[in-house]
Amino acid sequence: MGRLTKAHGLKGAIKLELFTDDPGRRFVPGAVFTLQVPTSSPWHGKKLELVELRWYNQQPVGFFKDVPDRTTAETLAKAILWIDQDDDADSGEDDAWFDHQLVGLRVIRDGEQVGTISRLEHLPAQDLLIVKTPTGEVMVPFVKAIVPAVDVQAGTVTVTPPTGLFEELPPEAEAGPEASVGPDPADTDPVD
Template sequence: MKAHGLKGAIKVELYTDEPEKRFVPGAVFTLQVPTASKWHGKTLELVELRWYNGHAVGFFKGVDDRDEAETLIKAILWVSQDPRELPEEDDAWYDHQLVGLDAVRDGVTVGIVARVDHLPAQDLLAIKTAAGEVLVPFVKAIVPEVDLAAGTVTLTPPTGLFEEVPEEADSDGEVEVDASAEAAPEPHAEAERKPETETE
């Protein structure tokens, strides 16, 4: 967050796809700030959220001028949410619902979802395995099913994603490398990842 104008407004960078649900008058946020901050251990109540030139600007109770707004620079806002709540869209999940799920391949558990990485091109599931971490594109072709009730994500990864692929040698003993590149799979058509946190 950073100060905006002279009346205590704070420019907020949103990491939610549902600002109309999270940022309503009266919404209370837990603050993540340094321990030396006057706001440490306190909450912040939203008075109003406005939009200026495509940017969200929040007005908060007790933040009445720019000097006070400056004390909240780089603060992170956390919102409480019922862990059973699902996004309204079909095949959409919040990060906290995916973390901890068993990653299953061909009926065998190969690891656990450790986190979800949100990148510009696509989201990635970080799978913690016995051999280390594997980043799996969160696309329909590779992650065809998420079953929250069973606590699993089903994976159908291409060869080489979870294991080493042996190089093939030609008749002269030289290693052949396939230089053709497959097109990247399309993003998970319906899925929309939704973090549970609101940050600056």
């Protein structure tokens, strides 16, 4: 539904980045949100209840129950808000899923698991799947050419990434296209 970006003021208000196109229906007093935060956060496994949503300079700002001051609000920065949804609920669109349906799915490349989806990033151009791998995190553009199959029932996402997305490139490949152009014309003898 949204992301808590940063504290606003001294009374526990938090600026929001909304992922819904209908905030008037979703962000009403009494709405309860499940938090997606790191397991080390004191908010892990907890829910937030919205007291009020205000708009300041065209930016949504939320006031939540049990968030009385700025210090508490700062501990919620970057938390993602979800609504409880039936896991079997259909998004209403083909090839569309709710974030909670994708988080935790195994990422498969050439029949082998390369990681699991830890979260999604919603950007203007496209969404990104953030895949936790044994060596760190990889941002995978969530487009059909790279993610041709999602099977929520099987718990898998199949990826066909370009070379270098999941592995280190050899030095000659990292040099870029100019490395394969050929000799520098300045290094050749002029023709008389």
